[in-house]
Structures are given as C-alpha cells and as structure tokens.
Amino acid sequence: MSTLTLAARDSRTMLRRNMRRWARYPAMTVQLIALPVIMLLMFAFVFGQTLGAGLGGPSAGRGDYIDYLVPGIILMTVSASIQGTAISVAMDMHEGIIARFRTMAISRGAVLTGHVIGSFLQTLVGIAIVIGVAFLIGFRTNANAAEWIATIGLLCLFAIALTWLAVAMGLQAKSVETASNTPTLLVLLPFLGSGFVPADSMPAGLAWFAEYQPFSPVIETVRGLLLGTEIGDNAVLALAWTAVIGLLGYFWALKLFRRPPVR
Numbered sequence: 331m332s333t334l335t336l337a338a339r340d341s342r343t344m345l346r347r348n349m350r351r352w353a354r355y356p357a358m359t360v361q362l363i364a365l366p367v368i369m370l371l372m373f374a375f376v377f378g379q380t381l382g383a384g385l386g387g388p389s390a391g392r393g394d395y396i397d398y399l400v401p402g403i404i405l406m407t408v409s410a411s412i413q414g415t416a417i418s419v420a421m422d423m424h425e426g427i428i429a430r431f432r433t434m435a436i437s438r439g440a441v442l443t444g445h446v447i448g449s450f451l452q453t454l455v456g457i458a459i460v461i462g463v464a465f466l467i468g469f470r471t472n473a474n475a476a477e478w479i480a481t482i483g484l485l486c487l488f489a490i491a492l493t494w495l496a497v498a499m500g501l502q503a504k505s506v507e508t509a510s511n512t513p514t515l516l517v518l519l520p521f522l523g524s525g526f527v528p529a530d531s532m533p534a535g536l537a538w539f540a541e542y543q544p545f546s547p548v549i550e551t552v553r554g555l556l557l558g559t560e561i562g563d564n565a566v567l568a569l570a571w572t573a574v575i576g577l578l579g580y581f582w583a584l585k586l587f588r589r590p591p592v593r
Contacts, residue, residue: 362414363456366407367463373399373526374467381527393468400464401552402525405545407456408489409520412496413513415449419500420509442583445500446493453489471556481555484568488548491572492516494579501586519545544571 373381374396382395422441461469473481496513503509522539523529523546529537540546547567554561 362410362452363407363459365410366403366456366460369406370399370403370460370463371467373403393470396464396468397470397557398553399526400461400469401549401556402520402523403460403464404457404485404552405488405525405549406517406520407460408453408485408492409513409517409545411449411453411456411489412492412499413510413517414452415445415493415496416500416503416509416513417506418449419445419497420503420506423501423503424506442497442587445497446490449493449496450486450489453493454486457485472558473556477555481552484548484551484555484565484572487576488568488572491576491579494583495575496579498579498582498586501583519543520549523549525549542567544575547571 374392378392378395378399382391382393382398422445495516499512500509503512520526522536523543524540525545529540529546531537532540547564548571550559550564551561551568553559554564
C-alpha cells in the first residue's frame with residue numbers, strides 16, 4: 331500500500347479510538363454540548379426581552395434577540411469543544427500512549443488527525459443540537475440553500491482551525507489540568523465580541539477589541555448569511571483569521587509532536 335493509503339487507514343483507526351473515548355467519558359461530551367444550550371436558553375428567556383428592546387427599540391423583544399443571539403451561541407459551541415480536545419491530547423501525552431505510538435509502525439500524523447477529526451465531528455453534533463433547540467424556541471432565518479451551505483462551510487473551516495490550535499495546546503500543556511485551563515480565553519472570546527450584544531454598545535477600548543478579535547467577524551458573517559444583515563468586510567476578516575489560526579495551530583502542533591520525548 332502507498333504511504334497515503336497507510337496514513338488514511340491509521341487515521342481511521344485513531345478516529346475510532348477517539349470516538350470510543352466519547353462513550354468512555356460521556357460526561358465530558360454532554361458538558362461540552364449542554365453548556366451552549368444552557369446559555370442559549372438563559373440569555374433567551376432571562377435577558378431576551380430586555381436585550382431585545384435594546385437592539386431594536388420598544389417594539390423589539392425576545393424574538394428579535396433570539397435571532398441576534400443564535401450566531402454567537404453557535405460560535406460558543408465551536409469554542410467550547412476545543413477544551414475537550416486539549417484535555418484528550420494532554421491525557422494521551424501524560425499517560426504514555428503517545429510514547430507507545432511512537433514505537434509502532436503507524437503514520438505519525440494519524441495520531442493527531444484522529445484527534446482533529448473526532449473533535450470536529452463532536453463539534454458538528456453540538457452545532458446541530460444548538461440550531462435545533464434555537465428553532466424550537468423561536469429562531470427564524472431567511473437564508474436560502476446557498477447561504478446555509480456557506481454558513482456550514484465557514485463554521486467547518488473555523489472549527490478545524492480552532493481544533494488544530496487546541497491540539498497544540500494539549501501537546502504543550504505540562505499536565506491535564508493545565509490543558510483544561512489553557513483554552514479558557516478562547517472559550518470566553520464570544521462573550522467579548524459581538525455574539526451577545528453589538529460591539530458598538532461597549533466602551534471604546536473594548537468595542538475596538540470586540541470588533542477585530544477572531545470571533546466577531548465569523549459571528550457577523552454567520553449572522554449576515556442567516557438573517558440578511560450587512561456583512562461588509564467581515565467575510566474576508568473571518569477567512570483571514572481562520573487561515574492564521576489554522577496554520578498556526580497546525581505547524582505548532584507538528585513541531586511539538588516531532589520533538590524528542592523528555593526522558
């Protein structure tokens with residue numbers, strides 16, 4: 331068999347291993363999916379009426395805020411999943427299984443690819459559940475088929491980019507506990523962007539950060555595709571941030587994985 335065929339076979343094996351970990355640690359999977367759903371319900375039904383009025387005046391309400399909120403919650407689902415990825419990679423590193431894989435006749439890249447694809451599939455499940463719950467509580471979209479395809483494509487690219495960054499964080503972490511804390515800033519970034527309130531409603535310095543940090547352009551692009559709001563240059567910024575994060579995470583992860591093990 332060719333090198334590419336062997337790599338694909340080994341990647342499938344590592345993917346099956348990571349999917350079995352889902353069944354072994356169901357609490358982690360449930361937590362990563364449940365958190366965005368809980369946040370969606372809380373913001374929609376606790377703060378929705380007040381924040382909706384702030385968005386569109388006295389005539390606006392909870393329904394308007396739910397429509398505004400959902401893109402931010404979807405991106406929160408993507409960011410929340412990377413914490414589990416970093417933890418899983420760190421567990422492999424510190425439990426010795428990576429050292430054992432290094433001695434076996436398998437593709438080196440398959441180990442990391444299995445983590446990335448497994449996490450990506452987990453993220454897709456989370457996004458599907460969040461969108462389903464959003465429709466149940468009143469989310470409405472005027473997006474056509476092409477706009478839905480563009481939305482899903484952008485979310486997939488951004489999820490893969492963040493997952494590679496999470497893999498690098500897991501490889502870099504000195505312990506599993508460190509790996510669980512390292513991605514915290516990325517999990518919080520949707521709150522410090524335009525996911526929950528418009529960036530221009532924030533104080534000047536925070537508004538500038540919220541507008542140009544990685545999540546806001548993606549959120550605004552998804553919002554524009556699903557709700558028909560103005561996208562402007564956000565699509566270009568979203569793709570640029572996705573490329574930067576993805577390349578940084580990929581090459582950082584490869585460098586860390588190829589370094590000699592500490593004895």
